[in-house]
Amino acid sequence: MAYSQKVIDHYENPRNVGGFDKDDPSIATGMVGAPACGDVMKLQLKVGANGIIEDAKFKTYGCGSAIASSSLVTEWVKGKSIDEATLIKNTDIAEELALPPVKIHCSILAEDAIKAAVADYKKKHSS
């Protein structure tokens, strides 16, 4: 199967690989996994006091499309508020990376990772 140029670019030069201390109150951590292909994705957001995402890092074990989807998302969320970040749709990711239908679940994984991270942040700050 042929990967698009954008997928290859993100796969070969992934942006923002790594992680933050998950116990830091300003860090939101989202973990998700796709049973169909065994992919695991960790997305972490560094959220400022004003609710704006200052930085993002990811670590993904999976195929090229899963890595590209998470890499792209770390670029997209920066500068957005956490609520704006949850508006990113898997279809936007799939379109940007020109993912074929069999790889759509990789973009869903990335969307769910954002939602999981934001939920983690809200949970941390609810009490």
Place this chain on the structure above:
Amino acid sequence: MNYFELYNLPAQFEIDLDKLKQHYQTLQKLTHPDKFASASEQQKRMYLTKNSQVNDAYSVLRMPVARGEHLLELRGIELANEQDTVGDVGFLMEQMEWREALEDADSIKVLEQLVADNHKTIQKQEYEIAQLLLKNTESDNHEAAQELRKMKFMIKLASEIDSKLERISDVS
């Protein structure tokens, strides 16, 4: 279609794999299209359909995850869509650690240890799934479906360990 019935096996998770193989070979012979060269077109089509059912059923019954899912389907349990993501953080953290260990593994010895650990985990999962499916209550069946989803991660991991082991063995 009930694959257990087709193979004359009890509809349960733990099956006799030798018996399954024997029945497969018998059913293969009985339905093999080559045997019916002189049959009518209609009969040939019928045997062809039967033959592909025999093959489909075999590929499902011989693999634990597929067998478990088939059993749950027969029990009317709706299985989660493949696109549904898993959100069990503890489990996913463990998966992350497995992947990191695999990434760091740089010798045949370390990889063989991973194979052994992975195998042990899968056996444990299989045992737990068997217990849940044996109880066969609504909640146990749902839990079994969850455990089957988790087992898929371990099986995927097993194949990744194997391919890294192959690569390293080729070099040395």
